[in-house]
Every structure is written in C-alpha cells, then in structure tokens.
Amino acid sequence: MSGNTLGKLFCVTSFGESHGPGIGCVVDGCPPGLPLATEDIQFELDRRKPGTSRHVTQRRESDTVEILSGVFEGRTTGTPIALLIRNEDQRSKDYGEIANSFRPGHADYTYWQKYGIRDYRGGGRSSARETAVRVAAGAIAKKWLHQQYGTVIRAYLAQLGPIVVPFKAWEGVNENPFFSPDPDKIAELEAYMDELRKEGNSVGARINVVAENVPVGLGEPVYDRLDADIAYALMSINAVKGVEIGAGFACVAQKGTEHRDELTPEGFLSNHAGGVLGGISSGQDVTASIAIKPTSSIRLPGRSIDLAGQPAEVVTHGRHDPCVGIRATPIAEAMLAIVLMDHALRQRAQNADVRCPTPVIPGKVNR
C-alpha cells in the first residue's frame, strides 16, 4: 500500500487536495446489510465542518457528501462504498505567495523535498481538509459498531493551551463550540480564543477519546496490537504529536501495585490500562489521549527560506483555525472507530470456533 489506505479488513482509501475538485474515499470491507444513508455521514461531517463559530476557520464549506457506490435500497451491499465531497469555497489566490517559500513548521518543505512538486494551494494534500474524509468513513464504522455491539465512541477537549478542562459530563459536549465537557469552562475558553485570534497566534490542545462497550478480544499481537493500531491512527491525524493509552505517561512514576488493574468477579477495580492488556481489548472502556500542536499557519511573521534557499519572511494569510485541536474531536472519534471496526472484523475471522469462556467483566472507568 502506498500510504493512503487505513485498515486491513475495513479499509479506507483517501484522496483529494484542499483546493482541487474534491476530496473523498473508498471504504472497502463494510459487511453487507448495514442500513446506511447520506444523513448518517452528513451528521458527523457537520460536527467537524468549518465556519460554525468564530473560533474556527471561516472557510465556508457545506461538506455535502455523495455516496457513489456500495449502498442499495438503503443498505450496504458488501461492495466498496465510495464517498465524494466536492470542494466549494476555494480562495486559492490567498496562497500565491507561499508557492515560493515554506511556512515554518508546515509540510510545505517536506512535501517539496519528497515529491519535487506540490499543490501549494491551501496546503494541498497536507491540509486538514483531508480529515473530513476520515470523519465520513468513521461515521460508517461508528454506526456498525453500535449496531453490532452497542459500542459508543465519544471525545472531548481536555486542555486548550494552558486551560485544563475537567471531565464533568458527556451531556453538552456537542452543544458548545469547544467540545468542552465542562459548561463552566466555556466562558474562559471563549475569552482565551478571542485574545489569541486578536494576537494572530495559535495554540495547542489535548483531546481525550473514549470507547464504551468494546468487545473483549480485539487486537492481534504482537505487532498489530489494538493499542499500536490506535497509536498509528491517532498519530496520523494532522498536528498530533503525542498519544497515550490509559494512564499514558503517568505510568512512568507509578509502581506496579498502583498501575495494575485488579480484578474481582464483579469486574476490574480500575482502568489504568485504558482497556488494553497485552495489545488486546479487555472489555473495559478504551481510553486514549492526544496532543495537538499549535498550527503553523499564523499571521505573525516567521523566518523561513524560499525555493532558492534564500531567507524569506513568511506570513500566512488564508483562513485557518487558531486551535486545530478543537475540530480534532470528531476526527479522533472517527479514527478510533475505524480501528475498532477493523479489529472487530479481524477477530470475527479468528474466533468463530472459540467461545469466550467467561462473561465479559465490566470494568470501572478511570476517566
């Protein structure tokens, strides 16, 4: 595979550039019989789409998805599901000036070095616009996992710049522009973002993602462990620089007696493992956390070089998110859903002749 396909049995092959005719994907491996309509996908796309508040990019894209194949009379047929989203609001002229120089901290330089040619308009293939495709494909995975196992996958903003956002409740997460799980923090977040926008700067964020009702037994050690594939999928999201499963980096300072999740007949007593033991899901909630860097596309000038290797000062005009982390919330959910569905299919191939010998033990969630 050449790098634009995700998954082994539930395969998402992505295409498209920020300012080309459109973006989309082919989803191959969805089992037949799943009820699927455009609305199922559009619902998730609308959660990610730009222009929904003053805190995100003002590019106006309806992100309308068309299902080109794989669905017949409202149900999936087992054949590839192709999805197409036409690009609409392209102000390519904004990018004329970056055609000849490299935004610091951006993929401009590495695409140029790797390919010797690049569609510089809006970042081309490296644009976060591609993540709409992930959200679209993830919508199918989410629906299938919920139908099959009752799995629910949700994410929230856990930190924005210096502001730590404690988890209070899932209710309301989708009703504020920050995916904040604490309604009391919204005013502070708004004030911070307004200030940041005025300054012309950007900032990082942390997103936590949780899958509930995950079947036990998903993951193929020793390399395609569930946590390894989650790390791959989450790290592949634009701007992500770190991934944690369960306790994550906190485990460095933990002792074995603290970290190990003890079991009782009633269930696990803690979930430092984040729902994965030995690379295999334990039936507890799968929990992960990601760090998203501040975008490099900012109005404040930075030192760089041009195509000729000469010094250049770069200012990004275009329309950008001052905190790309905010809109990463539905993307993280989508990526986790795709990985879980892929592993659920892989496990179905293996265990048709093996019965789980004991009922799945419910576990306490450490969120």
Added chain:
Amino acid sequence: MSGNTLGKLFCVTSFGESHGPGIGCVVDGCPPGLPLATEDIQFELDRRKPGTSRHVTQRRESDTVEILSGVFEGRTTGTPIALLIRNEDQRSKDYGEIANSFRPGHADYTYWQKYGIRDYRGGGRSSARETAVRVAAGAIAKKWLHQQYGTVIRAYLAQLGPIVVPFKAWEGVNENPFFSPDPDKIAELEAYMDELRKEGNSVGARINVVAENVPVGLGEPVYDRLDADIAYALMSINAVKGVEIGAGFACVAQKGTEHRDELTPEGFLSNHAGGVLGGISSGQDVTASIAIKPTSSIRLPGRSIDLAGQPAEVVTHGRHDPCVGIRATPIAEAMLAIVLMDHALRQRAQNADVRCPTPVIPGKVNR
C-alpha cells in the same frame, strides 16, 4: 496480515513463545549486498539480554542467534533472512499456578478471552522475551541505514519512576546497567532499584530515542506518515502506554510562534517537530519518547479471579524485571530502525525520477 508482521517493504515476521523451543523471525525485503554476520546481530542482542546485572531478570539466556537463510558468503542475497534463537533457561514450573488464574494488569486475561487457549508458561507469546526478535531484526536495519545514509540510532533512559535523568552525553550510555546518559545519576538509580527489588514491587520508566542523519522525504502521508508508523512501532513494544514525537505533550501549552521551527539557509533553528513535518522526515533528528508501565509480574499479592471466575489472590514467582523500561532501550532503537528502513525503501520506489531540489538543511537538535 495476521498481526505478527511489521513493515511494508522491510518486513519482519515474528514467532515464538517464552517457554517453547525458541523464538525468531523472518526478515523479508533486505536489499542484496549488505555485509551481514551473526556477530552484527549478536552485538545488539547482548545489549538487551537478561541476567546482565542484578537490576534485571535473572533468567539466564545466552540469546544465541542462528542465521538460517538469506546470507551467502557474508552478504545478504535479497531473499528472506530467517533468524532463530533457541530458548534455554526455562523454569516452567514457576508458572504452574498462574495456569488457573490471571495476573492483574497482565495479558493472561485477554489472551484467554481472545483465543480460549493460552501457553501460560512465562506469559507465552505475550512475554517480553519476544522483543529479542525485534532487536535482532533491528540490528539488520541499523546496519543498512548506517551503510546507506550514515544514520545513527540511539536511545537512553530519561526517567525511572520518580528519578528524571537528564541527557548529558551518549558516551557511557552503554556502559552502565541503566542506559543512563548521566553517569552522576547511576548511584541514585542503583539505590532506588535495590529498594524496589527488596519491596517486591516494580516501577515505570521513560526512554528517549533519537535518529541522526535521517534522509529527508521519508513517510507516506496521509496515513502511513513516518510519525504514525513510529507511534505504531513503539506502542507495540510490551508495556508501552504513551508515545511522543518531538515536543510531544508539551505542545499542548505551546503557541504557534513558539512551536514552529523556523528555517534559515543554515538550517532549522529548533526541532519541536521531532524531525517530522506533515508526516515526512525533514532531515532533522527524529526524536521520540515512550512511557513504559511498571510490570504486573510482581511478588506482592494482588486481587484477581481464576478460570472459573472466582476470586483469587495472585503472586508472581518467576524471574522478572522490576523495571522493564531499562531493557526497553535497545528495543526502542530497533523499532525505530525498522520503521526508518521500511520508509527508506518505500521512498526509493517513489523518487528515482525526482531529485531533491535543494540540499538537505541541517537542523538544530532540541534533545
């Protein structure tokens, strides 16, 4: 693939259990003509092998590797290189009692749920013993990368439990049992480990790994990004719970002006990106950091259940590392080497007709 193969063009297929006849792998995709001898591999295995100090497991394994194929008259032939390490010191009787119950925090439970059968002796396939295979395969990747590009890959202990170990120098890292980059910390680490061993407990660790002289242009966006594949590879190491690239989680609180690495004709001015921009290597050092949990195999009793789902108290006798993080140092190097070699081969397939238009810009290393 069923989960025991790593890589797309440089493929490592691993096999073996802790207390079976042996462990090993097939390395497929190594280009022909690389000088390769048993000693090249044995050197790296000896860095990881058990029983080298009182701070690691006392299992005595010579970890002697045999090359079964793929090398002729001292050079690789382009055909699969099979490596075999026979198991020697197996005290399987130590594990009789865990045959019927699950060590908390261990893969015992999930393997049982997934497969309905498990080789419980020493953890079977989930044992860290499998990582010897990774080190063996990684030795080939390291040698090839060095021969082709002068790439050097090294790792060190950055934290052990509460003790942060600052990077001082590469010299001496391999001359102490902790892979400490600061000789002045060794006494403190020894004292801490002696105490821990007496207590019968275990502790976590953080390892930093760095690749120097990495060619620019490695990585296949948008999914098989270099950083995504590194995250996958490092998270697949036993006990790893978190992976960072470059600034990692520190980027959450950074602003764009701080995080972006500015460029000048003389090179990058910083390396918060960890050598990867847009999923593609920039020519700067590739830097990653991993969190390793405290092992669950400890002498202190823990609550668990048995195969019948009844309460059980579990104490692990066997011989285990009180801090598995220590021996993870050569493993992290090996995994990074395998990923880099795989992507180097992938890039060679793509860019034979494309010349890098500017010389690679050397970058400042933030370690």
Added chain:
Amino acid sequence: MSGNTLGKLFCVTSFGESHGPGIGCVVDGCPPGLPLATEDIQFELDRRKPGTSRHVTQRRESDTVEILSGVFEGRTTGTPIALLIRNEDQRSKDYGEIANSFRPGHADYTYWQKYGIRDYRGGGRSSARETAVRVAAGAIAKKWLHQQYGTVIRAYLAQLGPIVVPFKAWEGVNENPFFSPDPDKIAELEAYMDELRKEGNSVGARINVVAENVPVGLGEPVYDRLDADIAYALMSINAVKGVEIGAGFACVAQKGTEHRDELTPEGFLSNHAGGVLGGISSGQDVTASIAIKPTSSIRLPGRSIDLAGQPAEVVTHGRHDPCVGIRATPIAEAMLAIVLMDHALRQRAQNADVRCPTPVIPGKVNR
C-alpha cells in the same frame, strides 16, 4: 485488504456498480512528475467503451473520466489520483425480472449467497462495466512504463470461438472492431458474429498480450513472482477461465531440450518462458494468453431457480456483448501494465545499490 485493491506499491482501489451513480478508482503510488491529462486516460477508455460497433453491447456510455485529485499543473504530485466515470445510459427496468432469479453461469447466485443482498441491476458490482476502471488506471501505468523504460504493451484477438486468428502485424489491430491482428480474417469474424447475434447466443475468445522493453529483474520470488501476479491480474478479469505465460499448456508435451531458451552473447534464441524465469523478468518480451468464456447473459432461455429455490426459466433481455472477449483486449493490456508498474516500483526499492552486472540481453520473440 478487502478485495478491491490491486497492487502493492502501485495500488488501484476500485468502486462502483453498473447502474449506480458511477464507477471509478483511486490510484495510489504513482510517482510524482508524470505528465498526465484526462486525454491520456480517455484515449484508452474509448478503445474499450461500449456501442462502438454492432458486435458489442449497444449500451451508450461516453465513459467520460474526471480526474478528482493527484494532478497539479499537468503533472502527477505523488498523491492519490482519483478517477470518476459517471454512469449515463442505465436501463434498469431491463433487469427487474432477474431480481428474483439467478442467471445460470452468472454471479447472481454467488453474490446472493455471499452477501445476502445484491444490486441486481445490470449485474451491479459483478458487471463488466467495472473493467472501465481497470483500463483507466492501466492508462496511467502504460504511460509511466513507456516514459521510464520505453515499455510497450499491446494485445490482440487470437481466437474467437472456432476461428483461430494468426498474428500478422500490430498495424491495424486497433482499426477493426475485433482487435484482429490479421486483416484478412475480419470478414470471417463479422459473418460469424452476425450469425451468433441472430441466434441469440454467445461465444468464447482467446486474447494474447505482449509487453516489449520490459526491464530485467522484475518479480519478487517466491510467491509474488511476476508470472504469479500476472496470472492473478488476468484471471481477475471478468469471464477469464485460463491464463498462460509463454508456451503455456504447450509445455506439457515439450522436452527440456525444446523448452529451455538457450542464450548466446547476442541474446536468447527462443522465448518459451514468456519473458519470465524463476518468477523474474528476463528482459525478453513478456507474453501471456487468456481464455474468456462465453457470457451467460444471452437471449436463449436457460433453466435456473428463483430466490425461493423453485425452478425458473431465465432469459436475459438487457444489452450485452455476444463475445465479451473482444472488448477484453484493452483490459488485458491494462492489467499487465498495472502489474509491471507495481513490480518496477518494487524493484526500484530493492536495487538502488545494485547494478545490473551485464547489459540486458535482447531475446527472440516467439509469438
């Protein structure tokens, strides 16, 4: 992968049904810098498209291709190239009656058994319409191979039902509706086809395909041999029941002294091997031959069963090719091109540090 992706480094992921919104594919892995325009692809599509003579299906499809991504300012960028062909002339009502029964010899029955749901209109995914996608992707491979190595890939009709068509010359093959390499046979073929159409029956065919100027060294033994991958690719074309490389089944009655292709400093003296030795290209012409069955979609009634398992008589109305083999000519070329390009990329990954020690020996072609 879930079965709709072809290739390891040059990957074609196909989608679409005969009577859905459209068909298309994502081509991932084309190196950057290849000049590519819609016309390059349209040229090959027009060679395959329906309705061009009275001897093929009368469905009227312009088969107009749109490039959705991966090309910037007339050159490939190294990112995925998505191609879309909208369906136009869909007479779905013709298929109402086969919704409830299975055409004998057709995929109706197996799709139903496999998926439990099928888009029966025009055969849905199993329709030969999908082969337009292969021709489109193959056009890119053909162009790249020609640009890089001067490789030329051509096919011709070698037999139609009882009529054997001897190879006379490449000139004229594309100027007659049968891809006949012998202009003197055209009248006989026309008369036979007119008779067949009147009868309402169909017939089989044999197509030969030849690649000239193939680099030496392509093929990855022992499983992904060049000939194995060619067999896979050609057998995956709808209606193909047999594949030969070089002498093919004639080798059963040959002796070693006859079959082996002797070498002299001036080149090979024969080409029974069909350009592949030990799974690796020898630099001689790669030659293959395929058998295409008579289509099952015919006007003459056949015995079958309906969804309830009851006897049913099936007559296919729709518009079909009486000899699907004719239009298979450009498809066979496309499939061979895709396989050769994939292996050329794979070989480039391997041999950058190995020089071919002797010049490629030109070989005599046995066609």
Added chain:
Amino acid sequence: MSGNTLGKLFCVTSFGESHGPGIGCVVDGCPPGLPLATEDIQFELDRRKPGTSRHVTQRRESDTVEILSGVFEGRTTGTPIALLIRNEDQRSKDYGEIANSFRPGHADYTYWQKYGIRDYRGGGRSSARETAVRVAAGAIAKKWLHQQYGTVIRAYLAQLGPIVVPFKAWEGVNENPFFSPDPDKIAELEAYMDELRKEGNSVGARINVVAENVPVGLGEPVYDRLDADIAYALMSINAVKGVEIGAGFACVAQKGTEHRDELTPEGFLSNHAGGVLGGISSGQDVTASIAIKPTSSIRLPGRSIDLAGQPAEVVTHGRHDPCVGIRATPIAEAMLAIVLMDHALRQRAQNADVRCPTPVIPGKVNR
C-alpha cells in the same frame, strides 16, 4: 510485503535455500484450538519428499519438520506457527561449475540480474526445495478446512509428456509413484520415464486439483476473486506456465448455451465454471489444472553464457527430477488449501451477520 508471504489472513511466510542450513515458514493466522501434531505435517511432506522412487530426484532428505511455536498441549494457540526443516543431503560441489554460468531456462540468469548476488548451490532460493515449505503449511490448511467444513482437496497427474492419463478413481492415486488416477497407465508411464532418464532429458506434465465440500461465498471480488487468488497461488509454483479453472481454455470454443451451468432445485447440472462464479465459490467442486514445464536442469548440454557474457556450454550434473510435474501433485493441493483457508477466514469476517438464505446447492462435477 516483499514477496515471500502468501495470504491475507492465513499468512505463510517462507524462507530458506536449497543448500543453506534449512528451509521453513511462519504460518500466521491459524485460528486457535486446532489439534495439530508434527505427524499431520510430516504425512504430507512424505508424499512430496525426494528419493522415493527411481523416477524422481535421488537427493536423500528426510524432510523432518519441527514445530517451533504456536502449538500448546497439542492444539494451536492462535499465535504464529513456525516450521523448520533442516537440510541434510547437500552435495554443493555438484554446483561449482554453474557458479560462473547460467543454465538455460533456469532462474540463474534472472536472479543474477535482479540481485547481483546469488546462492548458486542447487539453485539457492529458486530451487524446488522451497516447495516443501508450501506442503507443510498446506497440511495445516487442509486439516483446518476438513475439520470446519469437511473440505477434501486432492490432485492427480492428468498428463505426462505425450501420455494423457484419464481420471478413473481417487483410490490408488497415492499408491503409485506418479499420482496416476488410472492404474492401467502406470506401466506406460514407467517405461516412458525410464527412457527419458536414459536420454538425459526432461518432460512437462499436467496436474488436476479438485476441492470438494467448499463452502459457498468464498472470494472477494473484484480483484481478490477466488479464481484470481488460485491462479496466483498455482502459478507461483516452480515451473508452472499455465492455470485453468473449470473448463479453462476449452471455453474459447464454447457457446454460452453450452458453457453456462444451469441450475435446478436439486443442484447445478454441470460444472464448466469450476466452482467459481463472479469470483465467488458456488458450492460446487473447485477444479483447476496446471501446466508444468520440463525442468531445465538436464544432462544434455545447452548453449549459454558465462558471467563475463562469453559463450558457454552448460551441463547440469546435480540430482534432478526428470519430470518435476510428478512431485507437484501434493504441492498443488497445498496451494489450493492455503487459498481456500485464507478466503474462508476472510468470509467469516464479513458474514457473521448474514445468513445464507438458501441451502447450498450441490453440483454435478465435470472432472
């Protein structure tokens, strides 16, 4: 993957050279719980092994297999099964003279061109010795398929040089050195082979392979069709130059009314399709036929060139099969078994929520 791995979910990764320490493979993806002993594998190896009659190579190899992993207390555990066969009877000195020249019709030349280095002893990696590995892995697939579905896979010699061998009965096929399904032909075959050996020449053969009790629904159109994967697997066997499914090349001269297999509620009325429709198994017997070329390793001198490109006369001394087709019989069975098991696992991933709506229709076998 780099070419030595077969299968997507049931993966066989092969290694080893003819005159190295040994050959073997890693079988990854076998579901847990299958009873498996060395004897199961040894039984099949003994059917293929050299030196069993005067009509095959006189190399003496016990082909003793060792299971290195993946089996615990007599059952598979779901982890990789590594198999090792040590080489014993190596007369490498026989090959000294071919170190400097290329046997015509052999892989010597292409390995040299591809890799720039080759283990020339006994053909190295290109030796038919590698096929023992396939037979070993196939033994596992055969056992699993039989346990799960009652599938039986058998092959026989259908033609040897000019002698066509009609199918009479399965009984006795394994009791004669030719795998002849007609006991009355054995004397003729013996006389022919004795003559051939005396002459110092070799000859081709045709092998037919049949799988009975194949579940309906196996195969992943449009590329990973069951027949495409069978063609790949069979063409990858050393010396195979042609593959047919069902009627094969006979379909070229057939009309649609003849070829299509009509259905009745009692079953199919014929099996020209060879058990595959639209790339998916129909529940009928899967039938395939392969053409095997006469080996190039013969005593009669042939024209060739040496490493310097100068003319050379080549005579092969070593010990070789005058008809490699004979021993290909168990290999063809193994390859078909591996493909069927791989597709059975893939189908299990897809259809857990889909019930086959009608009972499988038994079909008449055209053998």
